[in-house]
Amino acid sequence: MIRFLDLHSINARQQGAILAAITRVLDSGQYLQGNELAQFEIAFGRYCGASHCVGVGSGLDALSLTLQAWIQLGLVQPGDEVIVPGNTFIATILAITHSALRPVLVDPDPATHNLGVEGISGAISGRTRVILPVHLYGRMADMDAIMTLSRKHDLLVLEDAAQAHGAKINGRMAGNWGHAAAFSFYPAKNLGSLGDAGAVTTSDASLADMVRLLGNYGAREKYKSSVSGCNSRMDEIQAAVLREKLQSLDDETAHRRKIARIYGESITLPGLKLPEQIASHAWHLYVVQCRDRDRLRADLDSAGIETMIHYPVPPHLQEVYADSDLANTGLAVTEQLSNEVMSLPIGSHLDDGDVHRVCRVLNSLAT
Numbered sequence: 001m002i003r004f005l006d007l008h009s010i011n012a013r014q015q016g017a018i019l020a021a022i023t024r025v026l027d028s029g030q031y032l033q034g035n036e037l038a039q040f041e042i043a044f045g046r047y048c049g050a051s052h053c054v055g056v057g058s059g060l061d062a063l064s065l066t067l068q069a070w071i072q073l074g075l076v077q078p079g080d081e082v083i084v085p086g087n088t089f090i091a092t093i094l095a096i097t098h099s100a101l102r103p104v105l106v107d108p109d110p111a112t113h114n115l116g117v118e119g120i121s122g123a124i125s126g127r128t129r130v131i132l133p134v135h136l137y138g139r140m141a142d143m144d145a146i147m148t149l150s151r152k153h154d155l156l157v158l159e160d161a162a163q164a165h166g167a168k169i170n171g172r173m174a175g176n177w178g179h180a181a182a183f184s185f186y187p188a189k190n191l192g193s194l195g196d197a198g199a200v201t202t203s204d205a206s207l208a209d210m211v212r213l214l215g216n217y218g219a220r221e222k223y224k225s226s227v228s229g230c231n232s233r234m235d236e237i238q239a240a241v242l243r244e245k246l247q248s249l250d251d252e253t254a255h256r257r258k259i260a261r262i263y264g265e266s267i268t269l270p271g272l273k274l275p276e277q278i279a280s281h282a283w284h285l286y287v288v289q290c291r292d293r294d295r296l297r298a299d300l301d302s303a304g305i306e307t308m309i310h311y312p313v314p315p316h317l318q319e320v321y322a323d324s325d326l327a328n329t330g331l332a333v334t335e336q337l338s339n340e341v342m343s344l345p346i347g348s349h350l351d352d353g354d355v356h357r358v359c360r361v362l363n364s365l366a367t
């Protein structure tokens with residue numbers, strides 16, 4: 001059986017360091033807002049090239065708290081529009097609707113599966129305040145062009161970098177392009193904790209300060225709340241584990257790139273569209289496209305190869321938005337992708353032999 005993902009095997013390779021990190025926290029007696037979080041924030045901010053990093057409870061919270069912080073700072077008004085790709089994980093959209101903002105869903109560029117500047121330009125209205133590109137699958141959106149467009153229209157840019165730890169364009173990391181970026185450290189992400197965790201990176205000190213305030217009951221000092229906040233903090237155990245795992249992130253990414261290269265060079269099945277091999281990609285997912293996706297998936301499953309679909313139902317067709325305007329958005333590319341994409345196994349739980357086996361099995365199937 002070749003598993004899509006094997007978190008136990010991935011974390012077992014660093015078991016000693018992880019156990020030492022957890023013991024360090026246990027012994028410290030400080031389980032929230034201590035030195036581990038402070039050190040991780042410095043290290044991850046530096047890794048991304050952003051001057052501030054704020055640890056929060058999850059990737060969803062990183063997105064929501066950034067939008068809410070901009071509202072608190074008066075840069076965004078409730079009811080303003082946020083331009084966002086239609087083909088993303090539901091959390092990206094929930095963050096917008098939870099923040100009393102209006103998502104304007106845009107079909108992605110079919111070649112990159114990411115938001116393109118043409119799509120964004122066509123969606124800009126008098127109420128647009130934010131562009132929220134998602135670096136889907138670990139492939140960065142065209143940030144240079146998006147930032148140029150944002151300057152022209154005086155818009156804020158929030159990167160959803162939940163899948164893109166370590167991705168970079170021209171040496172500039174994901175998380176250091178927009179006015180802010182949201183990361184998730186959900187266990188299955190490229191940099192994963194042992195539970196829920198997330199972070200906001202930004203070079204705007206007042207935004208970082210407001211995100212931290214909102215995630216801590218709106219209180220800068222204990223028992224003195226100045227804004228209507230919530231409780232969303234990265235705990236010391238997650239921070240300590242992430243500090244250890246950050247040190248091997250580049251090796252993990254290199255391993256993913258190698259797997260992607262093998263897939264790219266060895267898969268020859270006609271009718272199967274492979275992702276473009278580009279240097280900036282962090283390969284959170286290796287996503288292929290095929291008209292006969294469901295049958296191919298079943299054949300792979302019979303051959304002992306596990307695959308996944310990211311994502312089978314796009315946000316605008318989810319029940320949660322059935323009664324909203326979103327349900328009526330026609331998103332032909334997004335809907336086609338949800339029927340045709342399939343993610344092959346990728347990650348450090350696989351060796352070259354496993355990857356070549358996936359290629360051999362795929363090449364032996366007919367579409």
Ligand SMILES: *Cc1c(COP(=O)(O)O)cnc(C)c1O
Nearest residue numbers: 058059060089091092162184186
């Ligand atoms: C995982 C993910 C999120 C949400 O992160 P959580 O930590 O699970 O809340 C948001 N956006 C994208 C694109 C994701 O993949």
